Amino acid sequence: MSADLVVVGLGYVGLPLARRAVAAGLTVAGVDTDAAVVAGLTGGRSHVQDIGADAVTAMRAGGFTASAAFDAVSTADTVVICVPTGLVDGEPDLRAVLAAGRAVAARLRPGSLVVLESTSYPGTTEEVLLPVLESTGLVAGVDFNLGYSPERIDPGNGEYVLENTPKVVAGLTPVCAKRCAAFYELLVDSVVVAAGLREAETAKLLENSYRLVNIALVNELAVFCDRLGIDVWDVLRCSATKPFGFQPFSPGPGVGGHCIPVDPRYLANRARAEGLPCSMVTTAQEVNSGMPGYVVRRARDILVRDGGRVFGARVVLLGVTYKADVADLRQSPATGVVRQLRALGAHVSYHDPHAPRFTVDDDPVPSSPEVDPDADLVILLQAHRCYDLPHIANTARSILDTRGHLDGDNVERL
Numbered sequence: 001m002s003a004d005l006v007v008v009g010l011g012y013v014g015l016p017l018a019r020r021a022v023a024a025g026l027t028v029a030g031v032d033t034d035a036a037v038v039a040g041l042t043g044g045r046s047h048v049q050d051i052g053a054d055a056v057t058a059m060r061a062g063g064f065t066a067s068a069a070f071d072a073v074s075t076a077d078t079v080v081i082c083v084p085t086g087l088v089d090g091e092p093d094l095r096a097v098l099a100a101g102r103a104v105a106a107r108l109r110p111g112s113l114v115v116l117e118s119t120s121y122p123g124t125t126e127e128v129l130l131p132v133l134e135s136t137g138l139v140a141g142v143d144f145n146l147g148y149s150p151e152r153i154d155p156g157n158g159e160y161v162l163e164n165t166p167k168v169v170a171g172l173t174p175v176c177a178k179r180c181a182a183f184y185e186l187l188v189d190s191v192v193v194a195a196g197l198r199e200a201e202t203a204k205l206l207e208n209s210y211r212l213v214n215i216a217l218v219n220e221l222a223v224f225c226d227r228l229g230i231d232v233w234d235v236l237r238c239s240a241t242k243p244f245g246f247q248p249f250s251p252g253p254g255v256g257g258h259c260i261p262v263d264p265r266y267l268a269n270r271a272r273a274e275g276l277p278c279s280m281v282t283t284a285q286e287v288n289s290g291m292p293g294y295v296v297r298r299a300r301d302i303l304v305r306d307g308g309r310v311f312g313a314r315v316v317l318l319g320v321t322y323k324a325d326v327a328d329l330r331q332s333p334a335t336g337v338v339r340q341l342r343a344l345g346a347h348v349s350y351h352d353p354h355a356p357r358f359t360v361d362d363d364p365v366p367s368s369p370e371v372d373p374d375a376d377l378v379i380l381l382q383a384h385r386c387y388d389l390p391h392i393a394n395t396a397r398s399i400l401d402t403r404g405h406l407d408g409d410n411v412e413r414l
Helices: 014-023 035-042 053-061 071-075 095-105 124-136 174-185 197-228 232-239 259-273 279-289 291-307 333-343 389-395
Strands: 005-008 028-031 065-067 078-081 086-088 091-093 113-116 145-148 167-171 191-193 314-318 347-351 377-380 399-401 411-413
Touching (some): 014 053, 078 095, 124 197, 167 174, 167 197, 174 191, 197 232, 197 259, 259 279
Parallel strands (some): 005 028, 028 065, 167 191, 314 347
């Protein structure tokens, strides 16, 4: 079957892109190497939280197909690569980009547009993907167009979705950039053309490094304020009233998900390769990675104060996904909290309607009621909207609130 667009990688980035393209009237073929993902989409089921089964049904009615095969690339006008880029031993892992690039190159037709959306270090499109695509003899900028457009999907954000979030695009040549911009103008309200591929790649890394550094700043401030007996949440409330020169960030038990813990490492890695320091990012990573330990130290102090024991104490964690109201456990700081509480001999359980199962170090964490009256301590890690926070505050014996939402004599805030 011919397709206007082939989306390679049908995860939290690729599937919304495919959905939007179908809604814009394009014939879309999706490719994913995960057989379960393909089977689910073919059967009308979604594995991405922000896209329900009804949306998948509508996509299929609009001609969308999902497959593990790359055959549709040979007839497609545009191919967008949205495969994951992670870390192996702290270093960038581009195996999925390379594999996708080889599969696309084997079927690439003259005149098509290939766009990489996967986050990576500056130079990836030209130094990694381009040679693979040109290995068959086709020349980028002559026989086909090559572009880069960093994804800006924010899971769980119902206000800013693909179509109303400005889309940064870039091309290997000016003509490639124009072709890339013209494609995304079919899908989004606003397109921003970067000066070049590396500028677009670096913009994505800056966006997430900015968040990493500012979260680290307020996390470090929270530790400072606790030592001095200062209410950090009131400090943040007061600072946020300034109408210029300040953007509020909130402290918490650490950072998680794919973007913030991972993407800045791509920036730091490339800086090291160039013999340049990237100390701000490195320090921010150290601060944020230390927050689960800080939460556990605060929990230990509360348990000792209230009952004189940590070993054997019953601790319930509320909200273990990396972000409120999303069903994603990747890089969740709750993992570190569980690991360190277990090391102290505490009995740890959790409650999270978004995570039916939660395992740390191959050892399942038992589930718990939202409010366990027998728990020695409840730790609020994510304030999901479904939680009745006033009821929790009125019912739990003792609470450590890492998100600044609760009040009461039995509550301590981070």
